[in-house]
Amino acid sequence: MSEVQLDAAAEQAIDWMVRLRSGHTDVRLQRQLQAWLNSDPAHADAWARLQRGLGAPYDNLRRMPGAADLLLHQHGSRRQLLRGLAGLGLLGGGLWLTASSTPVRDLIADLRTSTGERRSFTLEDGSRLSLNAGSSVDLAFDSNQRLILLRHGELVIQVAPDAQRPLIVRTAQGEARALGTRFLVSQEAHATRLVVLEHRVRASLAGQAQWRELGEGEAALMAADGIHPLSQQTYRADWLNGRLSVSDEPLEAVVDSLRPYLPGFVRIDPRARQLRVQGVFPLDDPNRALAALGETLPLEIRRFGPWLTLISLRGP
Amino acid sequence: MVRVAGSLSSKLGFFFSDHHRWLLQHVQRYLDNRADGEDTAAETFCQILAARVDPQTIEQPRAYLSTIARRLIYDRHRRRRLERAYLDYLALQPEALEPSPEDRALLLEALLLVDRTLDGLPQVVRCAFLLSQLDGLGYAEIGRRLGVSERTVGRYMKQALRQIYLNELVP
Numbered sequence: 001m002s003e004v005q006l007d008a009a010a011e012q013a014i015d016w017m018v019r020l021r022s023g024h025t026d027v028r029l030q031r032q033l034q035a036w037l038n039s040d041p042a043h044a045d046a047w048a049r050l051q052r053g054l055g056a057p058y059d060n061l062r063r064m065p066g067a068a069d070l071l072l073h074q075h076g077s078r079r080q081l082l083r084g085l086a087g088l089g090l091l092g093g094g095l096w097l098t099a100s101s102t103p104v105r106d107l108i109a110d111l112r113t114s115t116g117e118r119r120s121f122t123l124e125d126g127s128r129l130s131l132n133a134g135s136s137v138d139l140a141f142d143s144n145q146r147l148i149l150l151r152h153g154e155l156v157i158q159v160a161p162d163a164q165r166p167l168i169v170r171t172a173q174g175e176a177r178a179l180g181t182r183f184l185v186s187q188e189a190h191a192t193r194l195v196v197l198e199h200r201v202r203a204s205l206a207g208q209a210q211w212r213e214l215g216e217g218e219a220a221l222m223a224a225d226g227i228h229p230l231s232q233q234t235y236r237a238d239w240l241n242g243r244l245s246v247s248d249e250p251l252e253a254v255v256d257s258l259r260p261y262l263p264g265f266v267r268i269d270p271r272a273r274q275l276r277v278q279g280v281f282p283l284d285d286p287n288r289a290l291a292a293l294g295e296t297l298p299l300e301i302r303r304f305g306p307w308l309t310l311i312s313l314r315g316p
Numbered sequence: 317m318v319r320v321a322g323s324l325s326s327k328l329g330f331f332f333s334d335h336h337r338w339l340l341q342h343v344q345r346y347l348d349n350r351a352d353g354e355d356t357a358a359e360t361f362c363q364i365l366a367a368r369v370d371p372q373t374i375e376q377p378r379a380y381l382s383t384i385a386r387r388l389i390y391d392r393h394r395r396r397r398l399e400r401a402y403l404d405y406l407a408l409q410p411e412a413l414e415p416s417p418e419d420r421a422l423l424l425e426a427l428l429l430v431d432r433t434l435d436g437l438p439q440v441v442r443c444a445f446l447l448s449q450l451d452g453l454g455y456a457e458i459g460r461r462l463g464v465s466e467r468t469v470g471r472y473m474k475q476a477l478r479q480i481y482l483n484e485l486v487p
Contacts (some may be wrong), residue, residue, distance in 0.1 A: 004379045004482060014477045018470050023454020047479075053433070053480040057426035058449055064415075068446045070401055071431055072439065189408070197425050259407065267414065 009046035012036065017050055018160070077179035089157075102292065113153070114135035116261045118239065118314045127167065132186075132239050133283070134260030140269070141165075151261060154186040156237055173222040174205040184237050188256075193222040203227050244281040244289065251275040251297065255311065261286040269312035272299060331371035332361050335381055342378075348437060358406045360385045376485060383486045390435040398431055399424065433483045437476055444469050445476035 004217075037044050061067040063089035070158035113119050113131045120130040123139065125146055131137065135153025139146075141244050146167040148157070157166045159178040168246055169185045171192040177184055184285040185192060193204050196214045203222055204211035212227045219310070235245040244257050252273040255266055261283050275297050281289035290309070294301045296312045333460060339360060359441070363384055365454040375381050402424050406414065434442050434477060447458045455469040461470070 004382050006478065006481065007376065010481055014481060016476055018473045021448050021455070021473060022466070022470065023456060036326070049484045050477065050481050053477075053484040054449065057429040060422055060426040061430060062450055064427075066405055067423075067427065068443075068450055070398070070405055070427060071446060072443055073401075114482070142425065263466055 007042075007046075009040070009042040010049075012043065012048040013050045016047070017054075087183055111139065113260075116284070118242070118283075123160075124164070125162055125167075128158040128160075130156045130240055132260060150187050150192075152187060154184065154239070156182070156184045156240060158182045170206075172206075174208075174226065174227075175205065177202040177204070186236070190279070191221050193219070193221055193230075193233070195219040195236050197234060197237055213232075238280075239283055242283050244283050246277050246281070247277055248276055248278060251262070251277050251293070251299075251311075254281075254293070258283070258286050258289055265308045266311065269310075272297075272311060272313045275299075326373050331364075331377070335377055336361075338378065339381050339385060342443055343383055343389065346386075346389050354386050359388050363388075379482050380483050383482050385487075386436055387432060394431065394435070395428060398428060402427060426467035433480055434476065437479060438457045441466075441472040441475050448473060 015188070016036065019029065020033070023098060032182060037047055055311050095138075096208050111119075111121055111129065111131065113133055118131065118133055120128060123129055123146075124141060127144045127146070129137070129148070132154035135155060136151045137155060138149040138151060140149065141147065142165075144165060146162070146165050147161050148155070148167070149171055149259055155169070157178070158170065161180055168177045169178075171185060171187050171279075175191040176192075176194050179200040179202060181201055182197045183201045184195040184272045186194075194201065194214065198216055198217050200213055200215050201213055202213050203220055205222060205224075205227065210227065212220060212229075217232070217234055219230040219236075221228045221230055235247065238245045239257075244254070246254050246257075250273060252268060255268055255276045258281070259266055277293065277297070279292065279296065281292060283289070290301050290311075293299060299311050300314045302310045302312075318404045336357060339357045340353055343356045345361075347353050347356065360381055371377070406420070425434075434445070444458050444462060447453045447461065448455075453461075455466040455473075459466045464472075
């Protein structure tokens with residue numbers, strides 16, 4: 001809104017601030033500024049007003065490592081936002097500039113689910129894609145391949161056969177290439193979980209030659225340091241039927257699975273995180289799931305409106 | 317009806333007729349359709365009415381009006397989206413780094429305030445300003461990261477600082 005007029009003192013105060021921030025200041029400039037400030041009370045007023053505008057909120061945001069990225073990325077789509085969050089701390093690379101001008105962008109379609117929402121989609125090739133709550137994918141299908149970019153959350157894909165175009169699910173850690181098949185991919189904090197429900201899948205890590213082929217019923221965790229086989233995991237696809245099945249897992253992991261169904265924020269007391277959990281919990285009634293956890297474990301669950309839930313160990 | 321000269325509402329009436337057309341054109345540039353523009357202009361005047369501000373005490377009426385209008389447009393579009401983004405951001409944090417509930421409220425408030433203040437500025441201007449304001453970088457470094465000259469960075473800074481100053485004119 002640049003055509004709005006400011007008075008002369010304000011314009012000068014702004015010009016001084018612009019010069020002061022350049023990184024080329026010296027004692028002379030400081031002295032000149034002081035002289036300008038002393039020459040008219042209106043100058044000092046304008047300077048104080050500008051200083052106020054540059055005060056408190058920024059002091060708070062300097063303590064928050066991703067603040068600049070959040071402020072710069074939340075304008076566009078959720079996709080840009082997630083890209084922004086994935087690049088936290090990468091602001092220095094000027095990456096956001098290139099990210100928003102990549103020509104591929106227009107060829108990409110978004111599919112996503114919100115908190116508490118599960119959905120299945122039939123893709124153009126006839127493949128059936130199911131998204132768990134709080135998940136998002138971008139699709140990039142062309143004549144050579146069917147690429148699914150899992151940005152966030154968890155999916156199960158039933159792949160339609162197409163000998164010409166392999167179907168690949170790509171995550172932050174690597175990719176899973178379908179060899180005629182149905183499988184689950186979950187993007188976790190620092191790893192990707194891959195569970196093969198039917199036939200076979202080839203897993204490979206980004207930028208590495210290492211790969212591993214998984215057969216029906218097999219699972220693996222893909223992380224920066226390698227592809228680690230996991231024991232029986234097919235129960236992890238139970239969310240397709242609205243159930244969370246847990247067999248001997250830490251509370252932390254169980255709550256992570258409930259998070260996409262709980263609005264707001266859930267925090268677990270560090271002392272409670274490793275409690276072992278067994279059971280089957282209803283995903284579509286996450287509050288009942290939490291209550292059930294509270295009944296079987298020594299937990300105190302406090303809710304502060306819909307936005308905050310605190311889980312701690314019950315006092316002795 | 318007898319008009320009481322100098323009464324607050326008649327002063328506001330004049331204020332309204334003096335600036336209405338300008339404000340409407342001004343907000344139109346930031347909104348998709350005319351009805352939204354008229355709504356926003358009307359709401360802007362309503363806010364001044366509700367705050368019982370004496371228009372004669374407003375030193376720079378257009379700066380004042382444009383700032384209120386910008387806040388209204390901002391609230392219409394973005395507040396909830398930023399809250400959501402902040403919650404997503406928190407959910408991705410390792411819990412060791414998580415802010416306390418009080419800190420969380422403070423940070424969200426700071427994010428909203430800064431976002432609202434910078435609303436309407438081009439992305440590259442916001443970026444240049446935040447690199448200076450949050451990271452303390454000089455213009456040479458900012459210019460290098462954004463691929464523009466130092467001079468251009470100075471121009472971006474001026475644009476951001478003008479808007480910040482305008483924002484301070486309205487309580």
